[in-house]
Amino acid sequence: xxxxxxxxxxxxxxxxxxxxxxxxxxxxxxxxxxxxxxxxxxxxxxxxxxxxxxxxxxxxxxxxxxxxxxxxxxxxxxxxxxxxxxxxxxxxxxxxxxxxxxxxxxxxxxxxxxxxxxxxxxxxxxxxxxxxxxxxxxxxxxxxxxxx
Numbered sequence: 001x002x003x004x005x006x007x008x009x010x011x012x013x014x015x016x017x018x019x020x021x022x023x024x025x026x027x028x029x030x031x032x033x034x035x036x037x038x039x040x041x042x043x044x045x046x047x048x049x050x051x052x053x054x055x056x057x058x059x060x061x062x063x064x065x066x067x068x069x070x071x072x073x074x075x076x077x078x079x080x081x082x083x084x085x086x087x088x089x090x091x092x093x094x095x096x097x098x099x100x101x102x103x104x105x106x107x108x109x110x111x112x113x114x115x116x117x118x119x120x121x122x123x124x125x126x127x128x129x130x131x132x133x134x135x136x137x138x139x140x141x142x143x144x145x146x147x148x
Contacts, residue, residue, distance in 0.1 A: 013131065020126070025094060040102070062119070068123070068124075072131070074131060078129060093115045
């Protein structure tokens with residue numbers, strides 16, 4: 001396989017990743033905060049801070065994301081589990097951040113690390129699944145051969 005074919009397939013997969021996997025969970029986060037009656041340290045209902053937080057939380061999680069291909073292998077059974085774990089971690093980060101009044105407390109930092117780890121795990125499975133299920137993108141994974 002040529003390096004150009006590999007790089008081209010990888011570029012297609014990378015371009016689709018965020019749009020395909022990231023979802024707005026701010027409404028669910030607001031509902032959770034409202035049910036728990038959580039308030040930020042200044043007394044603001046945490047649910048208010050959750051509403052409309054999707055873009056900011058997404059930027060926070062994805063800010064330092066770099067797709068790593070070394071660990072990507074063919075995946076045959078889908079991405080549902082990793083997708084659910086990522087969205088759960090994003091939800092946890094959103095409510096933790098709102099309850100902290102949008103401050104980067106140790107709890108928020110731990111939730112952010114967990115969300116970034118879930119994103120990385122999702123990337124590995126999602127990229128592998130894309131290469132596995134799409135012939136044109138199969139060249140993205142070099143699991144069984146060297147790139148020349």
